[in-house]
Amino acid sequence: MRSERVALAEATLGWLHPGEGEALNEWALQCDGPFVELGSFAGKSTVWIGDAAEHRGTVLFAVDWHRGSPEMAPDRECHVPEAVDPSTGRHDTLRLLRATVEVAGLEDVIIPVAGTSQTVGRWWGGDVGFLFIDACHDEPVMQDHLVWSPLVRPGGLLAFHDSPIPAISRAIAEAIAGGFEQVDVVESLTLLRRL
Numbered sequence: 001m002r003s004e005r006v007a008l009a010e011a012t013l014g015w016l017h018p019g020e021g022e023a024l025n026e027w028a029l030q031c032d033g034p035f036v037e038l039g040s041f042a043g044k045s046t047v048w049i050g051d052a053a054e055h056r057g058t059v060l061f062a063v064d065w066h067r068g069s070p071e072m073a074p075d076r077e078c079h080v081p082e083a084v085d086p087s088t089g090r091h092d093t094l095r096l097l098r099a100t101v102e103v104a105g106l107e108d109v110i111i112p113v114a115g116t117s118q119t120v121g122r123w124w125g126g127d128v129g130f131l132f133i134d135a136c137h138d139e140p141v142m143q144d145h146l147v148w149s150p151l152v153r154p155g156g157l158l159a160f161h162d163s164p165i166p167a168i169s170r171a172i173a174e175a176i177a178g179g180f181e182q183v184d185v186v187e188s189l190t191l192l193r194r195l
């Protein structure tokens with residue numbers, strides 16, 4: 001990824017480490033589209049995957065309801081004051097994501113979808129070449145896996161962030177039991193290929 005986009009990804013609010021972003025970018029470059037991300041927040045991972053989508057001539061659907069996760073509540077460890085829209089007092093990261101996508105020059109490639117991952121997944125119409133799951137980190141991650149992973153076509157890739165979290169480890173084990181093989185681990189990122 002070119003240096004301005006690397007700098008943008010690093011400056012964007014979020015939790016993805018640069019090595020994890022590079023791995024997402026490199027693996028996505030090997031996939032056919034479309035790409036889907038569950039959990040975009042302000043767009044840090046979105047820039048890394050969106051850059052690969054641009055190179056592949058495809059699109060990235062960036063799915064997030066933009067109302068945050070339980071650990072982002074004001075009294076919790078992942079609270080980010082900038083995520084609160086001062087005009088409403090509500091958590092709203094869609095405006096941050098759109099600003100990141102605009103600065104990245106990826107408005108034709110990254111398509112924000114504002115809705116819950118489970119609802120969007122149930123109405124999804126086609127298959128997916130690259131799927132990144134980084135939305136809810138508690139029990140609902142299993143629902144994300146059950147709804148979305150069957151949409152990954154054979155040979156396509158499935159990536160999970162924060163793999164050591166117990167609910168996410170269980171989803172990864174379920175994916176491996178259900179026809180995915182592990183192809184890479186970078187920090188807390190686990191990448192799987194559908195057999």
Ligand SMILES: C[S@@+](CC[C@H](N)C(=O)[O-])C[C@H]1O[C@@H](n2cnc3c(N)ncnc32)[C@H](O)[C@@H]1O
Nearest residue numbers: 014015039041044045064065068116117135136
């Ligand atoms: C850890 S953050 C994503 C971080 C992002 N991938 C990055 O690189 O910075 C998790 C995001 O998932 C979203 N989220 C949580 N539960 C969700 C759900 N059920 N459906 C859609 N988005 C959800 C939250 O709004 C939040 O923006």
